[in-house]
Amino acid sequence: MLHRLARQCVLLLAFMALAAGQPAFAHAQLLSTQPVANAVLAQAPNELALLFNEPVSPLSLALVAPDGTATDLTAEAIGGENLRVSLPPDLGQGTHVLSWRVVSVDAHPVAGALVFSIGAAIGALPEIAIASPATALLLWAAKAVLFAGLFFGLGGAIFALVAPLPARGGGVIAGLAGLGLLAAPLSLGLHGADALGRDPGGIFAASTWSAGYSTSYGLTTLLLAAALALGLVSLVRFRLLALLAWPLAALALAISGHAGAAEPQWLTRSAVILHIGGILFWAGALLPLLFWLKSRSDDADRALAQFSRLVPLAIAPILVSGLVLGVVQLGPPGPAWLTPYGYILAAKLALLVLLFGLALWNRFRLTRPALGGEAKARLLLRRSILAEIGLVLVIFGLAAGWRFTPPPRAIALAQAAEAALAVPAYAHAMDDRVMADIVVTPGRAGPVAIDIAVVDLAGAPLVPLSVDLTLAAPALNIEPFKVPAIPAGGLWRVEGQSIPLPGLWELVLDIRLDRFTLARIGAEIQIP
Amino acid sequence: MIRMFARAALAATLLAIPAAPVFAHVTLEAPEAVIGAGYKAVLRVPHGCGTQATNLVRVQIPEGFFAVKPMPKPGWDLEIVSGPYENAYDNHGTTLTEGVKEIVWSGGNLLNEHYDEFVFRGTFAAALEPGKFFFPAIQECAGGEEAWIDTSGAAEADMPAPSVTLVPASGGHGH
Numbered sequence: 001m002l003h004r005l006a007r008q009c010v011l012l013l014a015f016m017a018l019a020a021g022q023p024a025f026a027h028a029q030l031l032s033t034q035p036v037a038n039a040v041l042a043q044a045p046n047e048l049a050l051l052f053n054e055p056v057s058p059l060s061l062a063l064v065a066p067d068g069t070a071t072d073l074t075a076e077a078i079g080g081e082n083l084r085v086s087l088p089p090d091l092g093q094g095t096h097v098l099s100w101r102v103v104s105v106d107a108h109p110v111a112g113a114l115v116f117s118i119g120a121a122i123g124a125l126p127e128i129a130i131a132s133p134a135t136a137l138l139l140w141a142a143k144a145v146l147f148a149g150l151f152f153g154l155g156g157a158i159f160a161l162v163a164p165l166p167a168r169g170g171g172v173i174a175g176l177a178g179l180g181l182l183a184a185p186l187s188l189g190l191h192g193a194d195a196l197g198r199d200p201g202g203i204f205a206a207s208t209w210s211a212g213y214s215t216s217y218g219l220t221t222l223l224l225a226a227a228l229a230l231g232l233v234s235l236v237r238f239r240l241l242a243l244l245a246w247p248l249a250a251l252a253l254a255i256s257g258h259a260g261a262a263e264p265q266w267l268t269r270s271a272v273i274l275h276i277g278g279i280l281f282w283a284g285a286l287l288p289l290l291f292w293l294k295s296r297s298d299d300a301d302r303a304l305a306q307f308s309r310l311v312p313l314a315i316a317p318i319l320v321s322g323l324v325l326g327v328v329q330l331g332p333p334g335p336a337w338l339t340p341y342g343y344i345l346a347a348k349l350a351l352l353v354l355l356f357g358l359a360l361w362n363r364f365r366l367t368r369p370a371l372g373g374e375a376k377a378r379l380l381l382r383r384s385i386l387a388e389i390g391l392v393l394v395i396f397g398l399a400a401g402w403r404f405t406p407p408p409r410a411i412a413l414a415q416a417a418e419a420a421l422a423v424p425a426y427a428h429a430m431d432d433r434v435m436a437d438i439v440v441t442p443g444r445a446g447p448v449a450i451d452i453a454v455v456d457l458a459g460a461p462l463v464p465l466s467v468d469l470t471l472a473a474p475a476l477n478i479e480p481f482k483v484p485a486i487p488a489g490g491l492w493r494v495e496g497q498s499i500p501l502p503g504l505w506e507l508v509l510d511i512r513l514d515r516f517t518l519a520r521i522g523a524e525i526q527i528p
Numbered sequence: 529m530i531r532m533f534a535r536a537a538l539a540a541t542l543l544a545i546p547a548a549p550v551f552a553h554v555t556l557e558a559p560e561a562v563i564g565a566g567y568k569a570v571l572r573v574p575h576g577c578g579t580q581a582t583n584l585v586r587v588q589i590p591e592g593f594f595a596v597k598p599m600p601k602p603g604w605d606l607e608i609v610s611g612p613y614e615n616a617y618d619n620h621g622t623t624l625t626e627g628v629k630e631i632v633w634s635g636g637n638l639l640n641e642h643y644d645e646f647v648f649r650g651t652f653a654a655a656l657e658p659g660k661f662f663f664p665a666i667q668e669c670a671g672g673e674e675a676w677i678d679t680s681g682a683a684e685a686d687m688p689a690p691s692v693t694l695v696p697a698s699g700g701h702g703h
Binding site: 517 | 678680
């Protein structure tokens with residue numbers, strides 16, 4: 001027995017080392033775009049860029065022209081942290097929309113639209129295809145079946161490594177593993193349809209499958225199917241095959257999903273492997289025990305005793321790895337905790353407390369009398385295990401819901417990027433008569449408010465007759481354009497203006513100091 | 529390096545902000561004047577404010593141009609704003625410490641389709657340096673103004689102030 005456990009540990013460590021070698025990624029969040037959203041450009045850009053917090057691959061990109069015609073640009077996109085899309089020449093005047101859908105290494109698609117205008121904002125915004133709720137629901141259901149097959153089917157086969165299986169229960173366990181084996185490819189097709197934002201009918205298109213397989217979930221499905229097949233075979237012959245299927249399934253779930261994608265990856269992937277490995281043993285034992293407890297036999301007692309002896313070895317890694325993953329995924333405390341991800345985690349933790357309560361009751365109050373042959377204890381234990389199975393199913397359902405929520409660490413990162421961009425940009429301009437402090441809020445490309453404080457060289461406020469601001473960016477081929485400032489509470493303010501592109505901008509102020517005196521001062525400002 | 533280019537480009541922008549097309553500027557007829565000598569300034573107004581008729585013309589007399597007398601104009605009211613000079617000037621033996629600072633022709637109606645001239649004379653102080661000397665001028669119309677007050681001297685200036693180039697007197701005292 002101990003020999004077997006040692007071998008399992010070696011295998012697990014080997015897979016951990018393998019998994020840790022992968023590059024580190026996190027759930028993809030869009031940080032910025034170029035041009036910025038809703039920019040009005042003087043000339044058509046050659047390419048668009050979307051900056052993410054991690055590398056992404058294009059799934060589908062389309063440019064919708066002002067007249068509503070869509071051009072597929074998927075082949076023109078180059079993935080990476082900074083996704084770049086080459087644009088066709090001769091884009092017409094008016095408002096264009098780049099509808100994009102990308103996938104990151106955690107296999108979760110992210111979609112959005114970038115609106116920009118050439119010349120002027122003309123043209124109605126076209127409808128953007130959004131994810132199909134039916135596909136998402138079916139995907140969730142397919143994954144639920146897959147997980148049930150995995151944890152109760154393969155898990156049962158794993159439990160069979162240390163204890164005999166009940167005759168009838170063996171058939172149910174094999175049936176569940178078989179169902180999981182069917183659900184695995186189905187979930188891959190639905191994952192592809194979800195990634196491309198297609199209806200469930202989309203799984204009949206080859207492109208859906210290649211899109212699904214091209215994500216990291218493709219390899220996950222392959223490994224899960226292999227693990228389930230091995231588990232199924234092990235139930236009939238070659239019982240030790242379950243020993244191979246065990247780490248395979250744990251590894252499969254570590255290479256896609258948010259948790260295995262978080263930094264530092266050697267830690268999170270190892271934690272996911274331990275977490276899944278432990279759950280496979282614990283959850284897998286529940287069904288066989290349920291069947292064994294129906295009647296009294298030596299085999300039944302042996303199975304219960306083995307479970308009771310070994311389950312702490314599964315619980316400890318589940319708790320430790322769960323704690324590690326929770327800490328990594330939540331990030332430092334903040335408003336990002338109060339998101340669907342945080343709520344799901346809270347619900348899961350509450351159910352876990354119930355589950356552990358039942359498990360402790362089983363182990364310390366019921367197991368010994370049940371082994372001693374007390375009928376009441378055996379009945380209570382059976383009911384308790386049934387309740388545990390129910391709780392485990394609900395917890396799986398909740399965990400599957402994480403598929404649709406970015407973890408707080410990624411949300412916090414996106415918020416921090418947003419906040420960093422909202423910081424104002426400053427410039428100072430002066431000549432031998434007059435000085436001006438110019439504040440651009442927010443200090444980034446896009447719609448801004450520009451406040452101008454005009455003072456004399458001693459710093460005393462001046463009351464000019466008028467202030468005009470001229471903006472130019474010769475390096476970006478943007479010709480000067482002049483906008484009047486209006487007095488606002490001792491300052492001069494330009495509102496409703498847009499700085500269309502990030503870069504080095506030149507600001508020139510025409511300040512009418514009195515009827516006959518014009519001061520012209522300028523400054524540069526870097527707009528990130 | 530890039531920063532240097534950016535600075536140079538900024539300087540170029542400061543000197544030359546292109547803007548709405550300008551048909552013609554308000555200018556002075558005689559482009560040159562002699563330092564320390566008298567000068568007859570003929571201010572040429574080629575158009576109104578946009579399409580509106582000009583009702584008022586206002587000229588600033590900067591320090592250094594003294595003993596100024598405007599020429600009255602039929603159909604226009606003439607007003608002079610006087611004040612103390614910063615320096616004292618010798619006008620044929622008389623020391624001048626104050627004089628005309630601003631001339632205003634008002635109550636007229638110079639159509640955009642028409643052209644007119646506004647005349648004043650005075651003397652450039654002997655202490656002035658050679659170079660451009662600006663007379664900021666403003667046209668006022670019913671619905672706005674055209675302020676020819678940009679004294680940057682940039683060739684591409686949007687609305688340059690009328691100017692005259694001062695040159696040194698060739699033969700000693702320039703009377």
